[in-house]
Amino acid sequence: MRVDFIKMHGLGNDFVVLDARARQLPDIDQATASAIADRRTGIGCDQLILLTASEAADFRMRIFNNDGSEVGACGNASRAVALLHGAPARVETDGGLIAVEPSGSGASVDMGEPRFDWDAIPLAYAMDTAALPVGWDGLDQPGAVNVGNPHVIFFVGDVDAVPLDTIGPEIENDPLFPEKVNVNVASVIDREHIRLRVWERGAGLTRACGTGACATAVHAMRRGLVEREVTVSLPGGDLTIAWRSDNRIVMTGPANEAYRGSFEWSDYA
Template sequence: MTRPFLKMNGLGNDFVVVEARSAPFAPTAAEVRAIADRASGVGCDQLISVGPAEDADAFVRFWNADGEEVSACGNGSRCVGWLLMQSSGKDEIVIETKAGRLLATRAGERLVSVDMGPPGLDWSQIPLAQAQDTRALDVGLYDHPALSLAPGCVSMGNPHVVFFVSDIETAPIAEAGPVIERHPLFPEHVNVGFAQVKDRGRIRLRVWERGAGLTKACGTGACAAMVAAARRDLIDRAATLELDGGELFIEWREDGHVIMTGPAAVDFAGELK
């Protein structure tokens, strides 16, 4: 038996998207890793299934390349939103995820805005292993001069820690990322953002994603970095995030919701064995 899929990407953050509304799709961790393997499988940062939902257009599940299922994926949600709008002709789509309901709207040619909901800012929402002020953690996570400023923590349906650095090019991302990802402070592991604030409306960001490593873009990471910077009054409540794969526009509205706008693209179609 084979199952059709679409290979999609949001700013180079790439996904294998499987239609699961007509037949259930429940891959094992080993199967996810096989699909995500760039040498012997299709290759992707995350695997996504689009299944049926009672009160939404689809119920969407996400798995990282290491086989672990996660609750949220910003770029993936944007790609699925675009896909569902294209197939239905709608300009607005409701997506149900394990992290809650997301609203995706058409924002232009291949551009999609996703209401990611309000961020989780309490230490228990990240979650952390102990009480902390998530605006600026009072605990050492990695000893390096470039990471001397206390990082902030934000949940966007998944856990993020954000370091503010003076020069993104010299930040020890590949060395520090995997260590911090599995630090005991984060019982569910954590996505690690490295943010260079350029001005009140622009941030250069790179993200070490838990279970995927350094990716070209991370949608929830961009949202988390923007919120973390705004909480420290480093930027205003709307900013452009420069990622390796391109730009996202993030707004933290006065009602508390975070809106992410960016492109979605289809690379090719195929079939899984």
Template sequence: MQEASPLPFRKMNGLGNDFVVFDARRQPVAMTEARARAIADRRTGIGCDQLIVLEPSKTADVTMRIWNNEGFEVESCGNATRCIADMLFEEKHATTATIDTKGGFLVAEKGGERLVTVDMGAPRFDWQDIPLSEKFHDTRYIDLFVGPVDRPLIQSPSVVNVGNPHCIFWVKDLDVVDLARVGPMLEHHPLFPQRANITLARVDARDHVTIKVWERGAGLTKACGTAACAVMAAGFRLKRLDREATITLPGGDLSLAIRESDGHIIMTGPVTYEFDGVLPAHLAV
């Protein structure tokens, strides 16, 4: 029986949101749900929030595919986009890069030393685009709550799609609920046929928000780039935020802006290279 060829990978993170990256442009990478879970396992695998597989693209510098640590493929990941863009900058000896994802075509620019700026596109607010299982004319606030009917702990979230679905509860206290406990329930709520990322957002000023995120299929995370984008888009729509703001996550800060010319979300944040390795034999098949 022929042994599998060694499969190299790179470990990276954006604000602590970490990834195992495989380059399928040079060597085929067969990713399955079970294999993704095994590689992402922090006890017996490499350990990560998401797995990234890079493939050739006819329209962009690269196609980026994303699996979360539960093993299913998702559309977008803002922190991973920055990491892959920085890899492309070095590879191309350039300061711009284009990345094709299931969530949309993305353009990135070098924002400084290990800083990357990404045009994350225009947010989508229509209930069918998020998507929701019920029709809501106004997605600035929807009918959803946690706690007693007469005294809900959190209620009336904003919903938006920024390449993937997000549900944002505006709160004064980020500890008002245990997000590790209610996050799974809300992620799988019948209102969200494709599940949803759940965020608690505290507006500290018109240019600053602090958030906690339960990421769809990954759980509590140190950082979620698309959640920061979703908070920026929804907050600006609600006139809670100015056109530019800092979004603070447990892993650090991201700079967000809504571009005046086209309403696109512009995200800037850091990239960290951890190490390069070869997939161990027990994970290679």
């Protein structure tokens, strides 16, 4: 079976998009998703995105990390999908319903409402998510936010000085986080600007993470460190994050199509 794909990226966070809204594809398991995402023997991507029909929204978006694990949300992929769809849409994800709207060379995405309860992150046991009483090798008292997937956020003086490639997987897999966790290290530059690096669960060190930018901005706003709309600068570029008065998060930023191709399904299944 020959299958078409679209390679896209948002600030360097790259995706292989499979559109199964009009043509049904075989079921995707963890091994197949991981094989397609492999950069040496597959097409290569941070996340594999599968678009399907939905009874609850205009369409459904499923998200697989490059290790094959399925997750509930991806902000950068949401912008890429908005650009691909070409019109405002409501999108069903495992993290909840979101709204996307393409604009120029990018898109705005209504990411929904943040969740702060310990069991919504989720954590293994109850604690204050505004400042978790835990630490790892000099990183301590992070905030925790769920924005469709779980994040912890550490504020540091210099994001580049943190060995995120080594401490990230340790925190990601800590028993405190039963569903693992995305790890964010951030520096507040001023009240309208944050610098951010992210270790994504199941994907590793990434050039950009849309949900990480949302979680970090909201946590900084919750602590009164920044205004309710900020620029978040990641290694791949900038996103604008607004936490509106109705409690919903809106992320705005670029997305790009890189190329299109096709492959034999049996090569990866």
